[in-house]
Structure formats: structure tokens, C-alpha cells
Amino acid sequence: MNTAAPLPTLKEKPRYTLGTVLRLIFFLLLTFIVLFPLFAIVLASFKPGTELLRTGLNVRWQPEVMSFNNYRLLFEPLESDYMIWFGNSLLITLLQSVLTLIVSAWVGYGFAMYEFRFKNLLFTCVLIIMMVPMEIIMLPLYQEIVGMKIIDTVWGIILPFVAMPLPIFFFRQYLSGLPRDLLDAGRVDGSSEYGIFVRIILPLMTPAFGAMGIFIGMNCWNNFLWPLIVLRTGSKFTLPIGLNTLLTPYGNNYDILVAGSVFAIIPIIILFVCFQKYFIAGMTAGSVKG
Numbered sequence: 001m002n003t004a005a006p007l008p009t010l011k012e013k014p015r016y017t018l019g020t021v022l023r024l025i026f027f028l029l030l031t032f033i034v035l036f037p038l039f040a041i042v043l044a045s046f047k048p049g050t051e052l053l054r055t056g057l058n059v060r061w062q063p064e065v066m067s068f069n070n071y072r073l074l075f076e077p078l079e080s081d082y083m084i085w086f087g088n089s090l091l092i093t094l095l096q097s098v099l100t101l102i103v104s105a106w107v108g109y110g111f112a113m114y115e116f117r118f119k120n121l122l123f124t125c126v127l128i129i130m131m132v133p134m135e136i137i138m139l140p141l142y143q144e145i146v147g148m149k150i151i152d153t154v155w156g157i158i159l160p161f162v163a164m165p166l167p168i169f170f171f172r173q174y175l176s177g178l179p180r181d182l183l184d185a186g187r188v189d190g191s192s193e194y195g196i197f198v199r200i201i202l203p204l205m206t207p208a209f210g211a212m213g214i215f216i217g218m219n220c221w222n223n224f225l226w227p228l229i230v231l232r233t234g235s236k237f238t239l240p241i242g243l244n245t246l247l248t249p250y251g252n253n254y255d256i257l258v259a260g261s262v263f264a265i266i267p268i269i270i271l272f273v274c275f276q277k278y279f280i281a282g283m284t285a286g287s288v289k290g
Contacts, residue, residue, distance in 0.1 A: 089240075
């Protein structure tokens with residue numbers, strides 16, 4: 001019996017076909033188009049507002065006028081309330097993301113794993129609500145929070161959107177791909193229905209939570225219209241509303257506006273970096289059953 005190890009083979013060099021080169025060029029061009037505005041606004045954040053008014057957004061490197069003065073003004077309490085707006089947005093984003101993920105996961109779990117009366121009708125209502133524009137339900141929602149006396153509060157922004165139709169639909173589709181034998185196994189082991197969800201189902205939903213966490217977090221962080229309607233007090237403004245107050249008929253503070261816009265991107269980048277390994281798995285889960 002020959003036990004000699006096989007001779008190592010030389011790795012073949014990758015062959016670049018014309019199609020591969022064209023795809024590479026296309027995606028490089030697409031990357032440049034996407035990153036160009038971001039690079040331009042980052043450069044503008046180091047330039048004085050007068051230079052931005054004179055030349056507009058560009059990628060011209062001008063070390064003679066560039067400085068960190070805009071960021072110094074951004075974090076000085078006497079110059080702006082930027083850190084207050086930033087903290088308000090961070091608090092609302094964290095609370096709404098966590099509550100929406102928990103509630104939507106529970107509802108999606110119920111639709112996917114249990115049979116009850118009017119199940120299809122209720123799920124159809126979820127799909128219909130998902131197709132209704134925000135502008136149509138804005139007035140009823142406003143009347144609701146006024147009646148609940150939570151106007152000009154954090155909860156007035158969060159509570160109307162704790163049960164969002166898109167995350168419910170997403171979690172339902174994700175959980176529909178899991179075998180129901182998991183529930184039976186948990187019941188045989190003596191777990192309650194809540195214990196089955198927390199101990200068995202919840203760990204399997206990590207990719208779904210990662211994907212929806214990015215989506216909900218970005219939606220909350222960039223939300224402008226609804227907080228603008230709900231909030232009245234300047235100290236409770238979120239970051240998009242606060243930055244918008246820098247543009248007035250009497251003068252525009254572009255120095256803080258541009259620097260603040262660049263700094264506001266950082267939490268979104270951190271959010272995506274933390275959950276990127278779950279993003280693709282979560283978005284493709286449930287597309288194939290079996």
C-alpha cells in the first residue's frame with residue numbers, strides 16, 4: 001500500500017477574461033460615484049463656510065484654508081447644542097431599535113409558528129399597512145399621541161412605530177424557514193411557550209436581528225419628519241432637526257452644519273461594522289425553504 005503523500009500541485013494563476021475586467025471596471029466606477037459626495041463633504045468640513053459658499057462642494061485639496069476649527073465650534077456648548085441633539089438621537093435610536101426588534105420578533109414568531117383564527121386576515125392587514133405611505137397615517141397618529149398626552153416627549157416618537165409592518169413581515173418569513181419540530185422538542189423537555197422562544201428560537205434569529213438592527217437603526221437615526229411634528233422644545237430636538245435649525249433666513253451656519261453632518265455618519269458606520277457579518281445571512285434567510 002502506497003502511503004506516500006501526494007506531490008503538491010502548483011496553483012493555477014487566475015485568468016482575467018474580458019467580462020471579468022469589464023465587471024471590475026464597472027464596480028470601480030460605481031464605487032467612485034458613491035464615495036465622491038462623501039469625500040467632498042468630508043473635505044468641506046475642514047474648510048470655512050465662506051469658502052463653501054464661494055466654491056461649493058468640491059474635492060480640491062486646499063491646505064491653506066483647511067483646519068479643525070469647524071469641529072472645535074461643533075463641540076463647544078456656547079456655539080451650538082450639537083451634543084444635546086446627538087444624545088437625543090442616540091437615545092431614541094437605541095430605545096426604538098430595541099423595542100421594535102423585540103415586539104416585531106414576537107409578532108413574527110406568532111404568525112410563523114402558531115395557528116389561530118383570522119391569522120391570514122391579520123397578516124394581510126400587516127401587508128396592507130406596509131404599503132400605506134407615512135403621509136396618509138400621519139394625522140391620525142398625531143391625534144393619537146395628543147390624546148395620550150405624550151406630545152413633545154421621547155415616547156411620542158417611539159411608541160407609534162414599535163410594531164412596524166416590515167420587520168414583522170421579515171421575521172415571519174425568516175421563522176417560516178425553521179422546522180416546527182423545534183417547538184415540539186422544547187415542549188417535550190418541559191419548556192413553556194415563552195421558554196421555547198427565548199432559549200431555542202431567539203439564538204437562531206441572530207442573523208435576522210443583525211439585518212433588521214441595521215435597517216431600523218438607520219431609519220431611526222435619519223428620521224426627520226415625525227420628530228419634527230412631535231417635538232416642540234429645542235433641548236429635545238434630534239440631530240436632523242437640530243442641524244436643520246442652522247439654516248435660517250437670517251444666516252446659514254455652514255461651518256457647524258457640514259462638520260455636524262460628517263460626524264453624524266460615524267454611528268451608522270459603527271452600526272454596520274458591528275452587524276455586517278449578520279447582514280447578508282439575515283437578508284437572504286427565508287428565501288429558500290427546506
